[in-house]
Amino acid sequence: MSTHASAPIPCSPEEIASEGLKPGEYDEIVKRLGRHPNRAELGMFGVMWSEHCCYKNSRPLLKQFPTEGPRILVGPGENAGVVDVGHGQRLVFKIESHNHPSAVEPFQGAATGVGGILRDIFTMGARPIAALNALRFGTLNDPNTRRIFAGVVSGISHYGNCFGVPTVGGEIYFDQAYAGNPLVNAMAIGLMETKEIVKSGAAGIGNPVLYVGSTTGRDGMGGASFASAELTDESEADRPAVQVGDPFLEKSLVEACLEAFKTGAVVAAQDMGAAGITCSTSEMAVNGNVGIELDLDKVPVRETGMVPYEYLLSESQERMLFVGHKGREQELIDIFERWGLHAVVAGEVISEPIVRILFKGDVAAEVPASALADNTPLYERDVLAEPPTYAQTAWAWQESDLPDCSVAGIEGQSWNDVMLALLGTPTIASKQWVYHQYDHQVQNNTVMLPGGADAAILRLRPLEGDDGSSSQSGVAATTDCNPRYVYLNPYEGGLAAVAEAARNLSCVGADPIAVTDNLNFGSPEKPVGYWQLAEACRGLADGCRAFDTPVTGGNVSLYNETVDSDGKPQPIYPTPVVGMVGVIDDLDKICGQSWQNSGDQIYLLGTSFGEGGTVTLGASEYLKVIHGQVAGQPPKVNIELELMVQAACRHGIRQGWISSAHDCAEGGVAIALAESAITGNLGATITLSNATLSNAAQRYDHLLFGEGGARIIVTVAPTHQTIWETYLKEHLKQQWALLGTVASVDTQLIIQTSEQETLVKLDIATMADCWRYAIERALN
């Protein structure tokens, strides 16, 4: 057997650049190898040293996240996080981005994003029980955005529906900032089905390495590097870097994998996602402190004439790498073949800590595993000492800069007009056009339907084995991030994303327990981009500590920038999406957002007194939609108040006092009231008192549409009113207000001041029509 080691000559600057590597990084590669890499090896380094795989820019920042806690069984570093949800059940969950593929090929990009995150879940030995998606698009008046939006939704629908996982929640924002670079973050949740959590560290010298699943082809070549570069006009030509998904094959793969894990013949498993064979071999080797030798001639292929470089960088979907117990190979192969899948012994575990790739009898690549997956570059950058100019300019804005308003409205628009305009804004409007395309009921565990509450609720019932029909426990899940807040103040925005996620879970009665995060940012090489990233991470870290929700893993997607035709990079809004899960011990003690009964009392929790500034029109949806401005400081998170309000909400739900709960997010109190009214088809007369809502409130728009303030709207039946108010006085002091009473079916939502001046008076049907069909209308 000959080796390449004597042969290679220095790689050319063009070759180095084409792998997304910098000249300095090439020098580091040579140092780690003690020689020049060959073409295949250079390709391996290119993908493994991309931000997507090695977090070279974000690692120093991620270190500050809390990652431990009594419920955390597996934290960052494995395919997905695992938490203890009680009752002997363990939940596996993670979020991952597929932004760049979705920009170039929306349908397949989004579909394979779902496929990838589902594999991360079942690689651990869990059966996927739910999917959520955090999506960001440009505005729907742009035909290209409409194409991307429809394509992404259709891709998610295609993959999730066919695989048979209910897609139960998530969030969608529309903003010009994402016109050329949409965000597609897919989150999946699974329930452990095997006794042992399956990990990725290879072990047992001489144990066989099995390649299982689909065949390898030239699709998705170098996707990880592609994902770590800015998008340009030429990105269209990178379409081969987008993979093609086969959800049917993945459905067979989950069944076969879980069956295989249960035999006990599998030592370790790793999904072949980004960087395919390269990533799975090197990470399994590094995590087990061993080496892996793999023979490419054994790998099942879908096309001929591939060279090692192509095998190693292919991102063909629905593939996995297993380490099996020696002597039990056939047992595993039989299971996969029964499901019509490939499973072949393609290599073995070796003691030397290297990844050795064989091809046609030669060593095609031989690299220390740690150089690929552990001892990788790290860039500690300096954070701007002063906030950048754009932020300082925006912060100079004050509510008093807005035109004067009156009881009648603002600048010729009545408050009714403003309400309807906001309800019809795609970001606020009902997402039914989207979730009706997702099968959200398969598996028979969807307790709360999409659109019904601030978070999704799933019953935790094992699908295999036990009769779980009596299962009383559940999990709630949500994804959250208001990117305009993060743009205007990355620290507060990051903190607010965690606070909102915890609030949404509390609104359904769940205790928040853990987080997976998806950091979508622009280039970290630019001072402003790095400032946004660093500040947002600081906010997330503080938030996760405050709400006692450790981070169990996630994904970093940088370089989300579109280079326009003038060559100017346009970064997206910094978007750190928080995926949070919470536990529900008793599924009889939950609630949704819709008003339930006429006569119920409507309360606002979280009213802030004397705090000034926690409720604001700064960074609000109202300011953007009605006044066309992105300015001001986003609402400052009052952690102490958030914790108190959320605890009160959960307590009220568990006592059976609260019949509906809905948090105040984009559009403030007025929009939250409207949404509860529309979905419950019940009206109300609401009195918003200047004095009780906020001492800073001198304006009607502030009163109606100001955001922030840790606020939740709940309804309580009259029979519980006394006990509930006694509880509130004790636990929330004066941070609450009684706003009104739920009226009868099909009436009006009337919002008035304490002087009984009517601000808003709208039929439920009018609001419902506007809110429910806004997206559909924008598309047609």
Added chain:
Amino acid sequence: MKFGVITFPGSNCDRDVVYVTRDILQRPTQRIWHEDSDLGDVDVVVIPGGFSYGDYLRCGAVAQFSPAMRSAVDFANKGGLVMGICNGFQILTEVGLLPGALVRNRDMRFICDRTPLTVERTDLTWTSNYTQGQVVTIPIAHGEGCYYADADTLKSLEDNQQIVFRYSSADGVVDDSNNPNGSLNNIAGICNQQGNVLGMMPHPERAADSRLGGTDGLGLFESVLQAALSIA
């Protein structure tokens, strides 16, 4: 009364049916692998929803050739009870146990929703627990659920009263505005002439657990059990 549920590669509602028959109704339930031609001693064969063999050719087109499906056809031809739900309905039309075909939804999009259905017949083993004209709310989840048949077939379905469920409004109005997928004559479910084979796009197994909202689908399974009792 023993239920048999066929699993094809790509089936994804098989466990949901098993959950209803075995766990909720506490009836013996056997899972049948697509390569098995032996249906054992089951009394009812359920062909569940999903994407059998990926449905890449045409929904249900490949599944009809599986050994389990060949046996199910024999079983039906001898008068055995066979029910196809969603993809199962598509398979039953492909294999010729039921007439017509299921094509892309009118709006060309997948639809997951809860729809009211009017029960058109209650003299069947499948529906005896419902009342004539009763409106039940059952979830749907399909991309290709638009029922199509030529005019003659449609006429004979109507003449023979083979239409079991129609999409309707909550108060039983059957018209275009209460037709989620464009099905001809608002057809949501049909039976064969003998009435022992039922195919329907809506998922009764998703409406059988009070924890998940409605239980309007349970009546279908209970009808079958009741029929068994009256025979015994």
